Amino acid sequence: MSQTSPSADAASDTRPRRLALPVFHPNFLAEAHTAAADANLHAALDNSVTKKDYGRREALAQLPDADGLRELAGKIKSHTLDHLDYYLELLEKNVRAAGGQVYFALDNAQANAIVIDIARRTGSRLVVKSKSMVSEETELNDALIAAGIEPLETDLGEFILQVDHDHPTHLVMPVIHKRAAEIGRIFEKYFKVPFTEDPQALAEMARVYLRKRFNEADMGISGVNFAIAETGSIVLCTNEGNGRMCTSRPRIHVAIMGMEKTIPAWDDLPVFLKLLARSASGQALTQYTSIITGPRRPGEQDGPDEFHLIIMDNGRSRILAGEYRDTLRCIRCGACLNACPIYRKVGGKSYGSVYPGPIGALLTPLFNGLEAHKHLPMASSLCGACFEACPVKINIPELLISMRKDLVESGIISGPERLVFRIWSWTLAHGWSYRAGQMMQRLLLRLLKKPDGWITRLPGQPGEWTKVRDFPAPAKKDFRSQYATYRKSATQRP
Amino acid sequence: MKVSLFVTCLTDLFAPDVGMAVVKTLEYFDCMVDFPVAQTCCGQPAFNNGFHHDARDLARRMIQVFENSDYIVTPSGSCCAMIRDHYIHLMEGDPVWEQKATEFVARTYEYVEFLTKILKVDLRLLSLPAEKTFTYHYTCHLRGLHTTGEPCIDLLKQIGNVHFTPLEKAEQCCGFGGTFAIKYSDISRAMVMDKLDCGNKTGAQEMIVNDGGCAMNIGGACHRHGGKFIPRHIASIIWDAIESGKTASPRSAGTSGVTTAPSGAGS
Amino acid sequence: MAEQSTESSSQGSGPEFMARVRHALGHSTQGMAPKPDTVPARPERLLRQVTASDPKRVSRWIAMAEKNGMVVRRSRAIALTQAVEDCLRNSGVKSIMLNLSDVPEGSLREDLKARGYQVSQWGDEHCAQSVYETDASVTDCRYGLADSGALLVWSDSGFGRSTTLTVPLHIVLLPATRIVADMIDALPRVRRDAGGLIPSNVVIINGPSKTADIEMNLVTGVHGPKFVQVIVIDD
Secondary structure, three states: OOOOHHHHHOOOOOOOOOOOOOOOOOOOOHHHHHHOOHHHHHHHHHHHHHHHHHHHHHOOOOOOOOOHHHHHHHHHHHHHHHOHHHHHHHHHHHHHOOOOOOEEEOOOHHHHHHHHHHHHHOOOHHHHHHHHOOHOOOOOHHHHHHHHOOEEEHHHHHHHHHHOOOOOOOOOOOOOOOOHHHHHHHHHHHOOOOOOOOHHHHHHHHHHHHHHHHOOOOEEEEOOOOEEOOOOOOEEEOOOOOHHHHHOOOOEEEEEEEHHHHHHHHHHHHHHHHHHHHHOOOOOOOOOOEOOOOOOOOOOOOOOEEEEEEEEEOOOOHHHOOOHHHHHOEEEEHHHHOOOOOHHHHOOOOEEOOHHHHHHHHHHHHHHOHHHHHHHHHHHOOOOHHHHHHHOOOOOOHHHHHHHHHHHHHOOOOHHHHHHHHHHHHOOOOHHHHHHHHHHHHHHHHHHHHOOEEOOOHHHHHHHHHHHEEOOOOOOOHHHHHHHHHHHHHOOOO | EEEEEOOHHHHHHHHHHHHHHHHHHHHHOOOEEEOOOOOOOOHHHHHHHHHHHHHHHHHHHHHHHHOOOOEEEEHHHHHHHHHHHHHHHOOOOOHHHHHHHHHHHHHEEHHHHHHHHHOOOOOOEEEEEEEEEEOOOHHHHHHOOOOOOHHHHHHHOEEEEEEEEOOOOOOOOOOOOOHHHHHHHHHHHHHHHHHHHHHHOOOOEEEEOOOOOHHHHHHHHHHHHHHOEEOHHHHHHHHHHEEEHHHOHHHHHHHHHHOOOOOOOOO | OOOHHHHHHHHOOOOOHHHHHHHOOOOOOOOOOEEEEEEEEOOHHHOOOOOOOOOOOOOOOOHHHHHOOOEEEEEOOOHHHHHHHHHHOOOOOOOEEEEEOOOOOOOOOHHHHOOOOOEEEEEOOOOHHHHHHOOEEEEEEEEEEEEEEEEEEEEEEEOOOOHHOOOEEEEEEHHHHHOOOHHHHHHOOOOOOOOOOOOOOOEEEOOOEEEEOOOOOOOOOOOOEEEHHHHHOOO
């Protein structure tokens, strides 16, 4: 790339890029601590995503066999990943056949450089963007600004975040962490209008402003929900219509995708369309499903003159090679976030990077390394709600456990904890030591108990338990002694 | 029918009454119950924390201890899930142990699952001594065993004098998660307080919680923060009903238990 | 020159990119990637929500479309003007753009003009720009999908992208015969009808433009039409 398009390289921002994913909030514990106690956040977030989760269940129940369809979707995704080289070549060939251009970006910097290169070549100064998580991953907006090109987010939520210099905290509801009043104040300042917290009025302000800008834009950038290898089509699922605007009105359309977004064939599309919106928001379909195949054709009165598809690796090929390949099935519906009791309490910001929630707890360490994100695989109760919600059946809890194994095997888990587990396992490996251990626990804990049978303060790390709730004192006689007594009396009975 | 009880370490120490209720109930339903005393722990804490080597040792021990058992029944959802979901995988690469694990897994049942799928019990002749209102928390690890929710609630509703009122966000994790509750106590707090609020809203006196860990967590929060209900294992409720039938009238005459839960149940 | 630049960017990373992918999969880096022997079967029973011959598919479509926030009327072809007028009543619409590729226009244009509307036509000079300032459009549509209550349209030399997008009020003429049972019936037809090559822009429209980004409050009419009114033509 460097020798073939120097202009792009020069334009890319020069900060060192060691990380594949940008990290906005590196301290999980501190963020989670604050968020878990933030009633305002819960009011905005917890109830909303819980409602979405129930909406998902209801919408999936409309299908003849939702579980079977999820299984199939997972199978198709896995099949595509297992043959990704074939399908990427096919996709490239068919996008070109439809008159589009295809670019392969090895990392986020290269993806940004390609966009800037296209913008420069086409004289594009204003770029309107439809929501794209991959562009969050590459921090495309910053790169465009550094290159003197104005990026404008047009999804209402993303627009609010851009104005407020904030980051999305949910895969499909980017601004879920903000209350209407906060958005009202942001717009009050930005548009210099009287304060309002009426969602209709706020949306209208953004609409009027963005409508004008759509008309001035040279380039539209979109993400990709699915790329169909067989036809060279990309599929975009949106509700507001900004995605259609971005891909219909400007002269140039650039679509950016992670390489795992590929699906094999046209006839695979219903499998995913019937699952995506249902899983994401409880809708049967999003308001608009755009299937875009190349630029406008001869004789067509509107549509872009050029269509460019950027396919990005940025660490995905590394994930593809390892035991976490299944994470690349993800279709970014956000269902695992909505279902996750922990996401509901700590919000997306705590997860630090652009991919929050259970799938983010896997992706962020996979992209950026385990060392810097060791809490993410640990901070889960492994309840399995994410697996149950996932439309492509990624077994997230099992993969989190695998990652914990990696933490142990790579030595990131501290020495003292290893020692505790060693002793614990050894104790349990023998009947006599188990019984001795249980007896010691019983005696010690019973010393600490209050007259009502509960312990209100435990020493050391177990004290974290009693910070939150009381701890039950063990029964006077454990099960095995009670059982022995019971058996004895039973045999003595006539 | 011969049944071996896997009581689990938490039940052994903290809830022996649940273990005894299981033993006596199974006997009531004509099972021959034994308790292999060499049993310790299924290895779940080690496994979940990434210490798979240690977990494998404990899994092998479990398999050996229950080698001669026809059925292995456990009152803990998460321990059963540990065995079901992970034992075979843990033995991968060792054909002999993989085979043993496969056989062991096939013989292992969670308590409610065993009552409904194997014994196919009918509790309609049973009744509690007095009317009581229950709600039900879906312990997470029962998800994969498909005994979550309905089988247990159906069983409960068969018992006379039982009122059932559903729990809001019943399927949301209570925040236990083993070491999670200690390592991430702030998050765990928010989760268990949510469970407590939802439980208090039901007006139920007892919340069915079929897992020792969840029961400790929810019970501890109830005690600290003024819960209006107590968590209890379904095994204890069923045994209460059996026992009250025994003292009040013989099993055959328990006609008061024929009617299922009153009309308010399940609404 | 422009072509060269884009071509070179692609060529620059393509081989290395593909080599990484093949390496990850344990495939040889020589030659074309091997074609998979089998692909996962897609059993219809997992997908089909409405049977293809369901006699109630029109009423089902209407019920679903109304749930999705569209206003649905039924009309005979001969009464089309009246039906469109009903859609326009009290809407404040002054300008209308017509974009019909299948449904015969009949006297619609003249009738609307006679009633004082400013009527233009997709295909007129600068239509792509003027549609941006137009209050309403009347378009037809290729298919209605009874499983979801959605509409399916696609662009070609006679049918625009903007006429179903940039107007505040979108009036859609949908012949009842165009209502198919399920998405799995409609999508294969897209390819067939278009002669094998997928049209450049296929859109499944499932109601008015909307957002719930602000505290999950539903707001309709963000960037796309705020109102979608459909006239199902029964003959």
